[in-house]
Amino acid sequence: MGIQTTTATKEANAQKKALRDERRSHKPNAELIYPAKKLWEKLRLKELPKPERQQVMKEMMELITGKVQEIIFKHDMSRIIQSCLKHGNEAQRNVIAGELVGHYLTLSKSMYGRFIVVKILHYCQKYREAIIKEFYGKVRQLIKHKEASTIIEDAYSTYANAAQRAGLIQEFYGPEFRIFKVEDKKTLSDILAQNPTKKDNIMKHLMETLKGCMEKGTVEFSIVHRGLLEYFEHADAKGIQEMLDVMKEQAVEILHTKEGAQVAMLCLLHASPKDRKAMLKTMKPFVVKICKEEYGHMVMLRMFDVVDDTVLMSKAILAEIVKEMEDIAKDKYGRRVILYLLAGRSPKYISPQSIELLAKGDLVRANTSKKDAAVRSSELLNYISPSLISLIATKTRALTSEPLACQVVFETMLHATGDRQPAVDALLALAAENPSEATSETPHVLMSMPTDRLYKTLVQSDYKAPLAEPSLHFAKALLTKISPYLGFFAQQSGSSPFIVLALLENPETAEETKKALQAKGSAKGSITIQKELEKVVKGKPDNEFKAVRLILETLAK
DNA sequence: AGATCTGAAATGCA
DNA sequence: TGCATTTCAGATCTTA
Known part of the structure; x- marks a missing residue:
C-alpha cells in the first residue's frame, strides 16, 4: 500500500479496485471468499513459520466453519479447503470432514471434489468408515466413473480394513449385496459356500461388472484384480473361456500386484494354445x-x-x-x-x-x-x-x-x-590362483564366502546329492589345479579344510588326496602335511579346527 | 534348521 | 500428521 506512484495511476487503480469490489460483492458468500483467498495466499507458502501458520488456520476456520458444504463445489474454494486439510491440525481437519458428511458420493464424482475426498481419507482416520459407507450401494456405478473410480480404488487398496474391503467388493456379486452387507469380511468363497443356489446369479453379475471394468480401462486397479481372482477361482469352464476372451490381451497389465499376477497365471493355465500365443x-x-x-x-x-x-x-x-x-x-x-x-x-x-x-x-x-x-x-x-x-x-x-x-x-x-x-x-x-597372493579385495575363492560352499558342493556333486547330471568330475580336475596348495588349504581356520575333506571323501579323488597329504609338506620343513595338521590341532579346544580333525580321522582309517 | 537381517505394517507419541 | 518405535513375516545367510 505504501508504494510511491503518480496521482494519476493511483486514481486509476483505485477506480479499478472499486469496480472489482463492486462486482465481487454480488457473488454469494462474497464476504467469505475474498478474505479466505487472502489468507490462502499465506497459507500455501512453503516456508511459513509454524505459529504464523497456526494463526492463519485459526482465522480461516472462523471463516469457513459452517459453510464448507456450500463452497466446496467451487473449484477455487475447493483448492482452499484442500490447503486447510493439508495444513490444519487434527481437530480442524475433522471439522471440515464432518461438515462434508453426506456429500462424499457427489464429491467423488466431481473433477475437483475428488481431491478433497482423497485428502480426507488420508488425513481423517475418524471419517474413513463414514466415507466408505457412503460408497456402499454405488460401488458398481462408481468403479466405472471416470473421476470416482480412482477414489474407490484408493479407498479399497489403501484405507479400507479387511471388512470394508469385503463390503466394497461384495457389490460386484450383484444388486442384493448393495444393501445387505455380509458382515465379518466374507469372501466370495464363504458366500458361495453358504448360498450354493445363488452361484449362477452371482457369477453372472461378477462377470458383467468385471467386463465393464476392462472396457473402462480400470484393469490396473487392485480391487478389479481381486474380483478377477475370485471369478477365476469359482467360474466353470465356459465362464472362464468367456472371461479369457476379454482378458487375454490385458493380462500383461495386471501382473504388478499379488492377486493380479495370480490372475495372469490362471489365464495362462486355462488358455488355448492360440490364446497363449497371443498372451506371449x-x-x-x-x-x-x-x-x-x-x-x-x-x-x-x-x-x-x-x-x-x-x-x-x-x-x-x-x-x-x-x-x-x-x-x-x-x-x-x-x-x-x-x-x-x-x-x-x-x-x-x-x-x-x-x-x-x-x-x-x-x-x-x-x-x-x-x-x-x-x-x-x-x-x-x-x-x-x-x-x-x-x-x-x-x-x-x-x-x-x-x-x-x-x-x-x-x-x-x-x-x-x-x-x-x-x-x-x-x-x-x-x-588355481596362489592363495598367498590373494588380497582382501579379491580373496581366494576357496577361502571366502559364498564361493567356498560352491566349490565344496561341486566337489561333492560326483558322489552325493545334489548330484551333477551327468557327473562333472569336478573334484579330479580341482585336485590337479590346487595340489601345490593342498596342505595350505587343509590347515586354515576357515572353511577351506572342508573342501580338502570333500576331496578325501570323494571316491574319485580319495586315494590321490590321501597320498598328497601324507607326503612331505611345503619346502621349509621335512615333515608330512599330516604331521603339520596334527600340530595345528594339538592343544586346541575340541570345537576348533573341526574339519582338520575330520581330515585326520579319515586319514587314520 | 536356526540365527539374523530386512522391509512393511501397525502402533504410539508429541 | 510426522516421527519414532515396535512388531511381524519372509528372505537370506550361516557353518561344521
Whole structure:
C-alpha cells in the first residue's frame, strides 16, 4: 500500500479496485471468499513459520466453519479447503470432514471434489468408515466413473480394513449385496459356500461388472484384480473361456500386484494354445521387466509350466531373457526365473506357498496342455543352457562373488545341458590362483564366502546329492589345479579344510588326496602335511579346527 | 534348521 | 500428521 506512484495511476487503480469490489460483492458468500483467498495466499507458502501458520488456520476456520458444504463445489474454494486439510491440525481437519458428511458420493464424482475426498481419507482416520459407507450401494456405478473410480480404488487398496474391503467388493456379486452387507469380511468363497443356489446369479453379475471394468480401462486397479481372482477361482469352464476372451490381451497389465499376477497365471493355465500365443506376444516387450518383478516373475514360471510350443517360448520369451541374462541372474526375483528352468520347484528357491500355488494348477494343466512336463522343461533348458554356461565362463568372478547369483552358477553347473566345460574351466582357473597372493579385495575363492560352499558342493556333486547330471568330475580336475596348495588349504581356520575333506571323501579323488597329504609338506620343513595338521590341532579346544580333525580321522582309517 | 537381517505394517507419541 | 518405535513375516545367510 505504501508504494510511491503518480496521482494519476493511483486514481486509476483505485477506480479499478472499486469496480472489482463492486462486482465481487454480488457473488454469494462474497464476504467469505475474498478474505479466505487472502489468507490462502499465506497459507500455501512453503516456508511459513509454524505459529504464523497456526494463526492463519485459526482465522480461516472462523471463516469457513459452517459453510464448507456450500463452497466446496467451487473449484477455487475447493483448492482452499484442500490447503486447510493439508495444513490444519487434527481437530480442524475433522471439522471440515464432518461438515462434508453426506456429500462424499457427489464429491467423488466431481473433477475437483475428488481431491478433497482423497485428502480426507488420508488425513481423517475418524471419517474413513463414514466415507466408505457412503460408497456402499454405488460401488458398481462408481468403479466405472471416470473421476470416482480412482477414489474407490484408493479407498479399497489403501484405507479400507479387511471388512470394508469385503463390503466394497461384495457389490460386484450383484444388486442384493448393495444393501445387505455380509458382515465379518466374507469372501466370495464363504458366500458361495453358504448360498450354493445363488452361484449362477452371482457369477453372472461378477462377470458383467468385471467386463465393464476392462472396457473402462480400470484393469490396473487392485480391487478389479481381486474380483478377477475370485471369478477365476469359482467360474466353470465356459465362464472362464468367456472371461479369457476379454482378458487375454490385458493380462500383461495386471501382473504388478499379488492377486493380479495370480490372475495372469490362471489365464495362462486355462488358455488355448492360440490364446497363449497371443498372451506371449503382448508380454514379449516386457519380459525382462516382468522377470524382475516381485509378483510378475511367478507368471514366467507358470508360462514355463504350461506353454507346449517351446519353439515359440524360446523365440518370444527366452531370447529376451538371454539378452539380459547377467542382470536377471543377479536380480532378487529374476534369478528365480532362471533357477526354475534349472532346478524346477526347488523349495530352496521358491517358498512353499508359491510351490503350492503352482502345484494347484497342475490338475488343470493335464487338460489344457499336452506335452509331458519333463520334455517341456528339458526343451526350455536346452535352449537356455549355452547362454548360461558362456555367461559363467566370461563373468566368473562377478557372478560367484554375489550370494544370489552364486545360486545360479551352482544350479547351472549341476543341471545345464550341453558342454559345461568352459564354465568348469573358468571356475578351476579361479581356484588355481596362489592363495598367498590373494588380497582382501579379491580373496581366494576357496577361502571366502559364498564361493567356498560352491566349490565344496561341486566337489561333492560326483558322489552325493545334489548330484551333477551327468557327473562333472569336478573334484579330479580341482585336485590337479590346487595340489601345490593342498596342505595350505587343509590347515586354515576357515572353511577351506572342508573342501580338502570333500576331496578325501570323494571316491574319485580319495586315494590321490590321501597320498598328497601324507607326503612331505611345503619346502621349509621335512615333515608330512599330516604331521603339520596334527600340530595345528594339538592343544586346541575340541570345537576348533573341526574339519582338520575330520581330515585326520579319515586319514587314520 | 536356526540365527539374523530386512522391509512393511501397525502402533504410539508429541 | 510426522516421527519414532515396535512388531511381524519372509528372505537370506550361516557353518561344521
